[in-house]
Amino acid sequence: MNVKIITDSACDLPNSYYSEYDIEFLPLLVHLNDQDYEDVTGIESKKVYDAMKDGAIPKTSQVSPDTFLQVFSTYVEQNQPIVYVGFSSELSGTLQSAKIAQQQILEENPDAKVYVEDTKCASLGQGLVVLRAAQLAKDGADAEQIVETVQYHAHHMEHIFTVDDLEYLQRGGRVSKAAAFFGGLLNIKPLLHVEDGNLVPLEKIRGAKKVKVLKRMFEVMEERGKELNQQTIAISHGDDLETAKKLASIIKETYKPKNILIGDIGSAIGAHAGPGTIALFFLNDLYQ
Template sequence: MHVKIVTDSACDLPKSIYKDYDIDMAPLLVHLNNQDYYDGKTIEPKTVYDAMKEGAAPKTSQVSPEAFLDIFTSYVEQDQPCVYIGFSSELSGTFQSATIARQQILDDHPDAKLYVVDTKCASLGQGLVAMRAAQLAKEGAEVEKIVETAEYHAKHMEHIFTVDDLEYLQRGGRVSKAAAFFGGLLQIKPLLHVEDGKLIPLEKIRGTKKVLKRMFELMELRAHDINNQTVAISHADDLQTAEKLAAMINDKYEPKEIIVSNIGAAIGAHAGPCTISLFFLNNTHV
């Protein structure tokens, strides 16, 4: 029996990849206009972005320990090894929920092969880690090899992204009020990255065209071997800009694949409409 890979909806993987690689997904909750929705299951990202443009302030909730307990138990009871590839513990309590559920299961099933990996990643950065783990699982790799590779990829996963308005991140406590204020001045486009699981402002650039060019430059500086890895671009209802960035990469390099996908409702509720994110490995591909 192959190793089962579980992740959560913050990874923003396209539905086709969940299906192709047999990945199980635990949805975060999205609270919008007094209604609760399951991210990736009962709400579309565009619904969230349209509401935010009209002034709505959606909130999100972590996956509960009980939800993880149900998922993990279903595999442990079949003696199937299971690896959870989790959303950054610095940005959500979801990984803590998974850790609590895992401990409860190990108390009753001490020999269970149940592992949890805190990727310190978000969106398709986390998604690329989950996908690589699932590729190995599909190939029949041992669970220890999958965990080791996932941890390596997580450690070397770059996130370079820009948001249309830092106010959205500030509302959710993801960046400081001061950073949000200065980012909104003079049409400055902030560039951010992820450092040890946290969102860190990187540079301030004026204009969308310049910011895409700078994202591409940073990838050239930081990526070890662009032609030998899968690159990912996620966008918040701005496919046209995401495709421009993909074209810039394809004009000069030949990555194994460029995945372009919507930022899901949970991440999007904090990042806001028109966010563009670029993900790649900054060291040798495993």
């Protein structure tokens, strides 16, 4: 029996990948206008973005330990190994919920193969790690091989992104008030990245036009990326497909990567990043 890959909705993979690679995902919760929704299955990200443009302040909640326990137990009872490839523990308590469930299962069944891996990634950065794990599982790799590859890809995954308004990230505690203030100054666009699972401002780009920011994102990818023509590169967007396609076109023309995956930033991430976010994901080294 192949290893079962489980993730959460913060990975932002397009729905077709879940069925194609037999990935199970658990939805985070989104709280919007006094109602609770399951990310992906219960609400579309556009509804969240439209509400944010109208002044709403959505919030999110982690997946509960009970939910993980229920799902993990289903596969453990079938003696199927599990690898959970999770959202950065620096950005959500979801991974801690998974660890609580893992511990409870192992206390009752020490021989169970239940692995919980912190990608320190978000959105399609996490999604690319999940996808690689699922490809290995489909090819018959064992759990230990998959965990090793997940750890390597997670460690080498770059996140380069920009947001239209840092205020959204500041409200959710994802960046400091100072960073939000400086990012919001007239004619300055913030460029951010991820360090050890945390969102960190990288540069302040003068000039409000996104084309200038896209050019700089591409340059950072050139500086940090390795063997880009051998990679699947991902771009996620907050209700801005046109800009995502422009960035993809620039990358494709220059590097001709194996694949460029474009996807929506789902409600769980979008509730904090806000509409207009553009994010670029690639490896700074390839696993050999």
